[in-house]
Amino acid sequence: MMIEIKSxxxxxxxxxxxxxxPSHLKTFKLSLLxxxxxxxxxxxxxxxxxxxxxxxxxxxxxxxKSKLLQHSISKxxxxxxxxxxxxxxxxxxxxxxEGAFFVEAKVNIQxxxxxxxxxxxxxxxxxxxxxxxxxxxxxxxMFLVRFTSFSCxxxxxxxxxxxxLFDVSALLTLLQTWSSVCCGSSHPIAPxxxxxxxxxxxxxxxxxxxxxxxxxxxxxQRRFVFxxxxxxxxxxxxxxxxxxxxxxxxxxVEVVLALIWKCAVATKKQxxxxxxxxxxxxxVNLRKRLSPPLPETAVGNFIWPFTVFAYxxxxxxxxxxxxxxxxxxxxxxxxxxxxxxGEGATxxxxxxxxxxxxxxxxxxxxxxxxxxxxxKFRLYDTDFGWGKPLWLVSVNKLVSNTIALADTRSGDxxxxxxxxxxEEMALFQQNKQLLKYATLNPSIYA
Numbered sequence: 001m002m003i004e005i006k007s008x009x010x011x012x013x014x015x016x017x018x019x020x021x022p023s024h025l026k027t028f029k030l031s032l033l034x035x036x037x038x039x040x041x042x043x044x045x046x047x048x049x050x051x052x053x054x055x056x057x058x059x060x061x062x063x064x065k066s067k068l069l070q071h072s073i074s075k076x077x078x079x080x081x082x083x084x085x086x087x088x089x090x091x092x093x094x095x096x097x098e099g100a101f102f103v104e105a106k107v108n109i110q111x112x113x114x115x116x117x118x119x120x121x122x123x124x125x126x127x128x129x130x131x132x133x134x135x136x137x138x139x140x141x142m143f144l145v146r147f148t149s150f151s152c153x154x155x156x157x158x159x160x161x162x163x164x165l166f167d168v169s170a171l172l173t174l175l176q177t178w179s180s181v182c183c184g185s186s187h188p189i190a191p192x193x194x195x196x197x198x199x200x201x202x203x204x205x206x207x208x209x210x211x212x213x214x215x216x217x218x219x220x221q222r223r224f225v226f227x228x229x230x231x232x233x234x235x236x237x238x239x240x241x242x243x244x245x246x247x248x249x250x251x252x253v254e255v256v257l258a259l260i261w262k263c264a265v266a267t268k269k270q271x272x273x274x275x276x277x278x279x280x281x282x283x284v285n286l287r288k289r290l291s292p293p294l295p296e297t298a299v300g301n302f303i304w305p306f307t308v309f310a311y312x313x314x315x316x317x318x319x320x321x322x323x324x325x326x327x328x329x330x331x332x333x334x335x336x337x338x339x340x341x342g343e344g345a346t347x348x349x350x351x352x353x354x355x356x357x358x359x360x361x362x363x364x365x366x367x368x369x370x371x372x373x374x375x376k377f378r379l380y381d382t383d384f385g386w387g388k389p390l391w392l393v394s395v396n397k398l399v400s401n402t403i404a405l406a407d408t409r410s411g412d413x414x415x416x417x418x419x420x421x422x423e424e425m426a427l428f429q430q431n432k433q434l435l436k437y438a439t440l441n442p443s444i445y446a
Contacts (some may be wrong), residue, residue: 007125009133010278011105012104012134013101018074021084021095021097023188031199032202034300037164038163039163040163041144043129043158047111047391051387053079058103069384090201091201098139101134103134112154117443118391118393119442129147143162157384160277169296170299172378174191176188177234194299216445223243225415226439227439233437242319255322255397257373261310277367278307278366278367279366284305291337304340351359371397376407396419
């Protein structure tokens, strides 16, 4: 049964940093990796149950929480001062304290009603970026928040953040700082703003961004959940061969991703009638892989993809692709990760971007999938003072053939958001091998 949601915006406002940015910090130069990141906003929404039956249903409880969020955003912006500024060009933030943008809204349904079978098509009701007046009034804000109340007193906190400054690790730092300020901490985690000190931006790159977008005509996003028990079964299928090669065992992410990739390519073959060569781009966090490493609280884009290729059907047999993934990751860690440090770093990155471009030009048939994993990032610890979230999700409206993996709330399962061409998704979600291990959009309470 389709849920009908009516949402209503209660208020919109700009939030300025609690202390002005000093004049010597007014211009923030981004790093080369930020410069080549696309100027788009990523989003994440956290759903919180009502935490006490008596007054939280009233508007008073919502109003109080909203004030706490606004006040803590103001303080947090002083620490993350570029976030309160505006992008001047692809590599410069004008730290002018124009601020973040905050929207209060309400929806006419109960939270449990929505989470019983979360409909990703309804997520627009919770995002700040899907409301045209908000986008106009927010005037290029790099950080937008929409705070929504449900009729039962539950709430949703949605944030939309510029990709120019934030990868998922940086997002986690922001959430940790913001939520601890909201809970009254006087010593929140301070971000480390490195910018160009990591790698200076390049003038000749001012106009490009390193995203190979796959524009599907119409694509859809679906959620699949792998329980801990099903992941254990999946691992059991490949453990022996994997252990023979590495004397260790595959990770949850490796086995789940291998299965999804295999089923996605099988779906493509079903649709086109032939196997096409394929590549999986997997984003990795560079912070701990660099030598010397960067602190996890370094804010910016410190991610880079490594690639895994499959040229024939048999390359996608589970044990083979899991072994191949680990080999490619090891090779990246041992050889590529250090290309981001030292004299030749800029040159090496420019070469790598060029190589990727050539790869696509020379292999028009190559089917590309992109994966980002937020597993092990403790996003479910985001507590603004009214408990931990029941569910969190990040919807993707921009590109097809993407796979986003996140921990389930229990921490041992994996919540997968898969984006595919509409026709392919209709086939993919019926794939028997997939459904042996994954459940299509189960209730959050399951």
